[in-house]
Structure formats: structure tokens, C-alpha cells
Amino acid sequence: MRWRAFTRQEKILLPIAHFLLLLIAVWMFASFIFVVLNSFKAPRDYNESVLSFPKTWRFRNYIDAFSISYRNTNVLMMAFNSIFYSVTCTLASIASSTVAAYALAKYKFKGRAFLYSFIIAIQIVPIFGTSGASLLLVNRLGLNDKIYLIWIPALSGFNYTCLIMHSYFKNISWEYAEAAFIDGAGNLYVFLRIMLPMVLPPMFFMGLGMFIGAWNDYMTPLLFLPRNPTLATGIYYLKSASSSLQGGIPAFFAAVVLSCVPIILIFAFMQKTIFGMTTEGGIKG
Amino acid sequence: MLKRKTKNNIFVICLLVVPTAHFLVFWLYVNFSSLLLGFRNSATGAFSLEHFTRFFDAVKQDFAEGGGVKTAIGNTLITTAKTMFFDMPLTILATYVLFRKFFGHMFFRVAFYLPGIIGDVIIVGMTSYILGANGPVVVWGQKLGIDWGFDVFQTGLLGNSRTARPAFFLTAIGVSGGMVILLTGALSRIPKDLFDYGKLEGLGFFKELYYLIVPLIWSTIGIMWVMSFAGSWGDYSRVLLLTNGAYDTENFGIYMMKYTIGYARGADVALGYPAAIGMILTVVVLPVTLFLRWISNKLIRPVEF
Numbered sequence: 001m002r003w004r005a006f007t008r009q010e011k012i013l014l015p016i017a018h019f020l021l022l023l024i025a026v027w028m029f030a031s032f033i034f035v036v037l038n039s040f041k042a043p044r045d046y047n048e049s050v051l052s053f054p055k056t057w058r059f060r061n062y063i064d065a066f067s068i069s070y071r072n073t074n075v076l077m078m079a080f081n082s083i084f085y086s087v088t089c090t091l092a093s094i095a096s097s098t099v100a101a102y103a104l105a106k107y108k109f110k111g112r113a114f115l116y117s118f119i120i121a122i123q124i125v126p127i128f129g130t131s132g133a134s135l136l137l138v139n140r141l142g143l144n145d146k147i148y149l150i151w152i153p154a155l156s157g158f159n160y161t162c163l164i165m166h167s168y169f170k171n172i173s174w175e176y177a178e179a180a181f182i183d184g185a186g187n188l189y190v191f192l193r194i195m196l197p198m199v200l201p202p203m204f205f206m207g208l209g210m211f212i213g214a215w216n217d218y219m220t221p222l223l224f225l226p227r228n229p230t231l232a233t234g235i236y237y238l239k240s241a242s243s244s245l246q247g248g249i250p251a252f253f254a255a256v257v258l259s260c261v262p263i264i265l266i267f268a269f270m271q272k273t274i275f276g277m278t279t280e281g282g283i284k285g
Numbered sequence: 286m287l288k289r290k291t292k293n294n295i296f297v298i299c300l301l302v303v304p305t306a307h308f309l310v311f312w313l314y315v316n317f318s319s320l321l322l323g324f325r326n327s328a329t330g331a332f333s334l335e336h337f338t339r340f341f342d343a344v345k346q347d348f349a350e351g352g353g354v355k356t357a358i359g360n361t362l363i364t365t366a367k368t369m370f371f372d373m374p375l376t377i378l379a380t381y382v383l384f385r386k387f388f389g390h391m392f393f394r395v396a397f398y399l400p401g402i403i404g405d406v407i408i409v410g411m412t413s414y415i416l417g418a419n420g421p422v423v424v425w426g427q428k429l430g431i432d433w434g435f436d437v438f439q440t441g442l443l444g445n446s447r448t449a450r451p452a453f454f455l456t457a458i459g460v461s462g463g464m465v466i467l468l469t470g471a472l473s474r475i476p477k478d479l480f481d482y483g484k485l486e487g488l489g490f491f492k493e494l495y496y497l498i499v500p501l502i503w504s505t506i507g508i509m510w511v512m513s514f515a516g517s518w519g520d521y522s523r524v525l526l527l528t529n530g531a532y533d534t535e536n537f538g539i540y541m542m543k544y545t546i547g548y549a550r551g552a553d554v555a556l557g558y559p560a561a562i563g564m565i566l567t568v569v570v571l572p573v574t575l576f577l578r579w580i581s582n583k584l585i586r587p588v589e590f
Contacts, residue, residue: 007489014490018389021379024459025396031411032403034421038414050419096304103300107293122312126515126570129563131545132556133319137311153311157304181289187296216404219522223549232406236526239410249414256411260403267402274398274466 032260035253043248064247065255070234071227075255081147082230082259085221086214088151093161094207098199100157101165102191106174116166119158131223138224147228150221154214161206168199201273208270215263231259323561336561356533357540363454364536365517369510371458377506379460380468381494401462410526416452417441449532457523464509471505472498500585507581515574518566537566 006014038046039061040054066075073081103109104116134153143149177190185193196203218232229237235256238245242252267274287295326333340354347354379397383390400408416422418441423433436445442452475498483497499506521538528534530543541559548554 010489010491014387017378017382018387020375021382021393021460022389024375024379025393027456028400028408028459029396030421031408031415032399034415035407035411047419050414050417051421051424096307099300100304103297107297109294109297124512124574126519126567126574127316127563128519128566128570129323129541129560130315130319131542132548132559133315133322134311135545135549136322136556137315137318153307155303155307156311157301158308158312162304187292212402212404216406218404218406223545226549232404236406236410239413253411256407260407263402263404264399267399 035256039250039253039257041250043250046248046250058250061247061251061254062258064251065258068238068245068247068251068255070229070237073227073229073234075231075234075258078229078231078234079259081221081225081228082215082232083262084147085150085217085225085230086211089154089214090207090210092151092154093156093159093210094203096155096157097159097161097206098165098196098203101162102169102195104162105166105169106177106195115158119162122158123160123163135223143224145225145227147225150225153224161210164202164206165199168202169195172198205273208266208274212263212266235259319560319563322557323564325557327555327557336555336557337565339558340562340565353535353540357535357537360450360533360535361517361537364457364520365514367454367458368513368517372461373464373506373510373513375458376460376464377468377494377499380465380472381490381498383465384469384472385490397460397465398462400459405522405526409523412456413441413443413527416443416456418444443528443532443534446532449528449534453524453527453534467505467509468502471502475501503581503585507578507585510581511574511577514577515570518570541566 003011034050037053038050040057040059041061042054042056042058045052045055068075070078104112104119138144138153141152143152172195176194180190180194215230216232218230218236221228221230221233222236225233238252238255242249245252247254323336324332324334326335343352343354346352347356379393383394383397414420418438420441423437423442426433433442434447437448442448479497479501480493483493488497517536517538519538519541521536521542524530524534524536524539525542530536530539541562544554544556544559548556
């Protein structure tokens with residue numbers, strides 16, 4: 001856009017708007033840049049100045065980061081816990097939501113309209129103070145501290161993802177299914193081989209969001225996996241003890257950077273998918 | 286051989302059995318259990334209003350003498366106002382800049398989305414180092430002539446009662462990447478013809494934003510506006526990561542959550558107390574949420590296109 005094409009008012013307001021957003025953007029980035037920069041410093045350099053560039057770039061911090069541990073769980077083990085927790089919870093949630101959405105979108109049954117409205121209502125109605133009851137339930141079910149079973153509470157099907165998938169299933173013509181039924185296919189075949197492949201892109205997009213959310217979730221593992229911390233939970237705990245760790249705060253920062261790498265890589269490679277899905281279905285015919 | 290309708294019914298039951306079971310256990314039972322917890326005496330298990338009485342006594346005392354509940358409610362109201370009247374307009378502006386691909390939009394796209402991708406524990410948690418005694422804000426502020434006071438050079442901006450609260454709120458102003466995604470989706474559904482008509486009518490960028498875009502996506506903005514109000518009352522993440530509620534930064538979310546965290550760590554706490562507070566909060570916030578939704582629809586009538 002040419003600067004000359006802007007009106008006088010825009011020539012004043014646009015730079016102000018840009019400056020404001022730039023301030024906020026820099027601030028939002030600042031803590032991450034700060035951590036990356038200082039993750040390459042020796043502890044002495046860090047104590048001398050947190051603002052300067054590293055005098056010598058100490059890559060050893062990234063090796064020391066692997067020796068950091070919390071409750072006998074080192075960074076590698078925390079990474080494994082993070083991967084396991086994120087993948088299993090994502091798969092559980094997306095599967096449960098998708099099958100619920102398919103049933104609601106494609107099959108007529110008693111109470112379907114009520115169920116759909118109810119799912120919308122429980123997304124909107126704020127309910128507070130149930131974390132204690134959740135904790136007691138998880139203990140009672142014997143799920144507490146069992147990382148291999150922590151995906152069970154994530155099997156939620158009546159959620160926001162269900163509503164999104166419902167809208168995608170609604171847009172798929174039922175004629176595909178009817179043609180398959182004529183050929184002798186059953187409901188399961190139609191779902192798995194015809195309908196599901198058509199909604200793989202939004203499933204992938206929703207799953208990506210869930211994975212990122214689960215990766216960054218520190219509170220659920222804090223409450224339900226006290227002896228199996230994930231990277232996010234480990235960082236939360238280790239923050240208060242960072243100066244006494246081997247390698248000091250710079251090594252802790254290196255561990256923090258390492259914990260971001262998978263997510264940043266996903267974001268970098270999936271940018272087009274992430275931003276593309278936000279505009280899908282936007283053009284009215 | 287089963288009839289088609291029977292086969293369909295069996296299939297639907299199979300599809301819904303897991304989500305329904307999950308809902309019954311992890312939503313219905315949990316909420317019912319939370320209700321019972323709130324009305325149960327911690328020692329005897331009998332029906333009791335002790336948790337509600339304890340909370341109302343705390344409210345009376347803290348409002349009279351200044352204390353935790355008063356601070357928590359005050360801070361939550363400040364956070365709510367900040368989110369609804371600062372963050373939301375900034376987010377709308379940011380979305381518009383990205384949508385219109387103004388200069389720097391690629392940088393802004395990464396800058397606003399990356400914090401949501403990296404997560405609170407890093408972006409927010411590491412902010413405490415930036416606001417620390419040797420951090421860039423204190424050091425550069427001193428170079429710019431700001432007189433922080435002796436205590437800040439010992440504890441940082443978040444480590445003393447004088448500066449913790451202002452620093453906490455000022456540094457919380459920002460743009461939500463998640464909201465930007467939702468608003469971008471809403472913007473993309475506006476027919477391109479309308480923008481062309483606006484141009485023909487002589488609308489500049491800001492008039493386009495104010496007179497055309499905001500009314501057209503007001504239903505999305507309105508929902509986000511209302512949900513940010515409700516969300517503020519249960520949100521505790523930023524407080525937990527930066528100050529743990531110390532130095533008068535406690536909000537209502539952390540006021541309730543600290544009991545659950547304490548219980549998870551083995552402390553002897555009565556979970557009925559936060560459950561009771563949660564019930565009171567639900568009863569208060571729900572009608573206010575609906576009222577705000579009604580106001581948002583009255584402010585600007587949602588436009589269908």
C-alpha cells in the first residue's frame with residue numbers, strides 16, 4: 001500500500017497504532033528473547049549483567065540442562081512425560097469429540113437437539129470451584145500419578161471441538177453415505193472410510209491446538225501427576241530453585257529453551273495450516 | 286437381520302457411549318460432588334453451611350480491615366476491566382492490522398501468536414526475571430532517570446508491596462493470540478464486496494474498522510467480551526506464575542485455587558471451602574454474564590450477512 005494513498009488522518013493514526021502494537025509485541029517477545037540470550041551465558045556473566053550479550057557463548061549450558069532434575073525426574077524424562085501426556089490426551093479428546101460430533105450431525109435420534117443445545121450451554125455457563133472435586137475423583141478412581149492412564153479424564157466428547165467438528169460434518173452431503181449403503185456398506189465403514197477422511201484437515205487443526213495446549217499445561221500434571229512432572233510442570237517448580245541448580249540460572253534457561261523447541265518447530269512448519277484454517281469457509285458464495 | 290433403524294440406533298449408542306460416560310463422571314458427578322463438598326462439614330461430613338459462613342465472615346472482616354478477599358475481588362475487577370476495555374480493543378486493532386496486511390504484519394503475526402504457542406509457564410514465568418532486581422526494566426528504568434526506590438534494587442518490581450501490584454497489571458496488558466485467531470476467522474467471513482463498497486463510499490482504514498468491521502463481527506466480539514469477564518474470575522495462571530498471590534496481587538482465581546494446590550501437595554485443607562466459594566461465584570457471575578451479553582447485543586445489534 002502506498003503511503004501517498006493514505007489520508008492525512010491515516011498518516012497520523014497508522015504510525016501511532018503501529019507503535020502501540022510494536023510496544024506490546026516487543027514486550028510479549030521480550031521474556032523469550034531474554035531467556036534465549038541468557039541461556040548462553042556462564043553463571044558469573046549472568047550475575048554480572050543480564051542485559052549484555054554473552055561474553056563467550058556457553059553451549060555447555062544445554063548439556064547441563066539435561067542433568068537438571070525435579071523429584072528424581074530429569075529433563076529427558078520430563079520431555080517423555082510431556083510427549084506422552086500431550087499425545088495421549090490429544091488423541092483421546094479428538095477421538096471422543098469427533099465421534100460425538102458425527103452422531104449429532106448425521107443421525108436423528110431422540111434428544112439430539114437438546115444434547116446439542118446442552119453442549120453449547122455448558123461451554124458458555126461459567127462454573128467455578130470444581131478443581132477440588134476433580135482431584136478427589138481422580139484419587140478415588142486410582143488415576144492419580146498414573147501417567148499411562150491420565151488420558152482417561154481427557155476423553156471429553158461434549159466440548160468446543162465437538163461443536164466445530166459438528167459444523168464440518170453437517171457440511172458433508174449424506175449422499176456419499178447413501179451411495180455406500182446401497183453398495184452394502186455399514187455405518188462403521190461409512191464413518192471410517194468416507195466421512196472421517198473428509199474431516200481430517202479440521203481434525204488435524206483442532207488436534208494441533210489441543211497438543212499445544214496439553215504441552216503447555218502445567219496445572220493438570222501438577223495436580224494429577226505429582227511424581228511424573230512434564231516439562232511445563234518441571235519448569236514451574238524449578239523456577240524457584242533455578243539459582244541453585246547445576247549450571248545456575250543460565251542452565252535453567254537452556255532447559256526452558258529446549259522445552260520450547262518441539263512447539264516452535266511445530267508452529268514453524270504448520271504456520272500455513274494454522275493460519276489457513278482460521279480463514280476456511282470464509283468466502284460466501 | 287436387523288432393520289436399518291435398529292442398526293443406526295446401535296451405532297449411535299456406540300458412538301455416544303464414551304462421551305456420555307465421560308460427561309456423567311467428569312462433569313455431572315464432579316459438579317454434584319463439588320456441590321456436596323460445599324455443604325458438608327469438614328469434620329463430621331454432615332450437612333453444614335460452615336464454608337459459606339466462613340466465606341461471608343471473611344468478606345465482612347476483609348472489607349472492614351483490608352484483607353485477602355477484598356484484595357482478591359478488587360484485583361479481579363481490575364483484571365476484568367483491563368481485559369474488556371484495554372486488551373480487547375488492542376486485539377481488535379491487531380487483528381485488523383494482520384487482516385489488512387499492513388506494514389509489519391508478518392512480524393506481528395509471529396509476535397502475537399508465539400506466546401500462545403510457547404505457553405504461560407515460559408512467557409509469563411520468565412517475565413519475573415525481566416522485572417527482577419537486575420532485570421532490564423529496573424536497570425534501564427534507572428538509566429532513564431526513574432527513581433525506583435531502594436527496595437526495588439533488592440527485591441525487584443514484583444517482590445515488594447509498593448511496586449508489585451502496578452507492575453503486575455501494567456505488564457499484563459497485551460494481545461491475545463487465541464482471540465486474534467477467532468476474530469480473523471470472523472473477519473474472513475465478511476464478503477469482500479462490502480469492503481469494496483466501503484472504499485467507494487470513501488471509508489478510510491479506521492472508519493472501515495469502526496463503521497463496517499466492528500458491527501459485522503460484533504457477535505463474535507460480544508461473545509469474547511462476555512467470556513473474558515467470566516474467565517477473569519477463575520483465571521489464576523499469571524498470578525501463580527509471577528507472585529503466587531503475594532504483595533497484594535492475589536486475585537479470586539488464586540484465592541480459590543490455592544486450597545486445591547495445597548491439598549495436592551499434601552496439606553490438610555478443607556476442599557469444601559473453595560467449592561462453596563465457587564458456588565457463590567457461579568451464582569453471581571452467571572446472571573452478570575447474561576446481562577453483559579444482553580448489553581452487548583443492545584450496544585450494537587449483530588448484523589447478518
